Amino acid sequence: MPLNRRHFIGASAAVSASLAAPRVLGQGRPRVVVIGGGSGGATAARYIAKDSDGAIDVTLIEPQRTYYTCYFSNLYIGGFQDYDDLGHSYARLASDYGINVVHDTAVGVDRDAKTVTIASGETFPYDKLVLSPGIDFVDGAVPGWSLADQDAMPHAYKGGTQAALLKAQIEAMPEGGLYAMVAPPNPYRCPPGPYERISMVAHLLTQANPTAKILIVDPKENFSKQALFEEGWQKHYSGMISRIGPDFGGDIVEVNPAEMTVSIDGVVETVDACNVIPAQKAGHIAEIAGVTDGRWAPVEPTAMRSTMDENVHVLGDASQQGDMPKSGFSANSQAKVAAMAIRGELTGSRVFPAKYSNTCWSLIAADDGVKVGANYEPTDEKIASTGSFISQTGEDAALRKQTYEESLGWYAGITADMFG
């Protein structure tokens, strides 16, 4: 239910009511600045603007004019989605919800002055700051690889052109060539993501280059939905995929992007396409803001408030909150809890107990979808899982097809929930 102009014209009464609310400090409308326009940030901005009916001034700072989702980029690689369909405009957040959308990069946060500075030099004061910067990669996590090598060995683990690059490199592989993935250590964005990607690469190669091989070099003993993926790989892509886990040197890996080689515990493999997904950390602005402890930004579980600053909320992948996986669904869920708490503090609106949830769908092959999910509630220490489910091995084709179709519905749903 977007705000329309009539709501804005009629909003002055709501504004004066909000000024009378006891918790509002300072002059004028209370101000929220949101850094990062992904699943956490766009959702938070939209819900704060929508539910406060114009009583809160919301600024969203996001460098990209079109947001390309990282989720479903694997389906694009597999040929199940068009690249353009993964792109979403911020136009309605500005036009229908009155959000000040600033396409620039946040480069500084002064938590004492409560201001955010963007690359162009302008500063934005805030009463509440929402940080939803996603991930960055840990320097030196994969020896031989740095961000400067992302053209030769793409990570394709942030939405946008990297996925297109990786897909083009896979399509250009010689007949019978070798695709390698260097998988990340925990914790990282989208736990089943690397393995859904393997499935989609296998689907692409099965059609275009069926004698090609896929090698996963993995520092982890186990991975998300492992039984489901391994069953699917056996069924759909038998003989194509091998995985080297830590028992066989999967954790001792080095790459050479110039030579297109991967060294696994000293054994050198020449590869034709290589996807390096390094270890991850909170997006850099969280570190600049001084709300990280180690690689992530710890938050309290009732409303995603930074443990270091009650006026800062950290959402999504960048946060360290407990049991929730780093996913777009989680970030969207966390954003709605945080938005409610922020409105409560700034305008005195009702505050309800936090409820969090997550579901992650993965596509293994055409019409073969699986899912895993859980719900969560705050405890004294963390956000804790209160119940979960996972697709079962051996499910029939009709259920798997329905699960896939459900994932398309979820994509339409969450993107509408983020962008209006």
Add this chain to the structure above:
Amino acid sequence: MRGKRRVAIAGAAALAAAIAAPGPARAADPVGDVDRGAEIWQECSACHQIGAEATDWVGPHLNGLFGRRAAAHDGYAYSDGLARMGADGLVWSFETLDAYIENPLAFASDTRMAYPGLEDPQKRADLLAFLRTYSASPQDIPEAPRTANPTVPGLDPEILAIEGDAEYGAYLSSECTTCHQADGSAQGIPSITQWPEDAFVIAMHAYKRKLRPHPVMQMIAGRLNDEEIAALAAYFATLE
């Protein structure tokens, strides 16, 4: 793509053609069986009612469907797409219903009918034969028992009587709208807006008790208490 003679009739031009030209006798069409259609109807009856006491429910009642202008039945909130198609002149006939039921989303992309479609032409013919028996003319609806509403065994009437806190429902709904679209459109995940509150409460309690079989919904409903379910029902019932 299935090699069908009537694949998604999506454009207004195609529809106009279908409406203007009833077409030749459909000799190749399977002959529908009313009794088999009645069995298939059980699935439809989760949302639609038909017969003497049928009323609009999650979906519109389907008495007098044949010959009815699409989305023209007063008192039911149709999707924008179906309403537009009705305004453009779509009339429900064997031909148009057959195409709609085969693939509802291909026919009307924002339909609130969360039904994936019935691929088998014989089954569609059976179902339409069943529906046709309630449509001879508005005056000629056979006296039939009311279609059974799905209810939850032992659901305390007091639970149905709880008055939902719609403002709390608005907050709780944010958990739903990650998947179920707030504007009521359904693409692979059903619409949950504008359900009668009773139907909503019954459905949620059926998930909570694991009588309805979907793991995500069982999990979501599982932690909602009676007041929270009532709050959600109150909120979604009025969401436009």
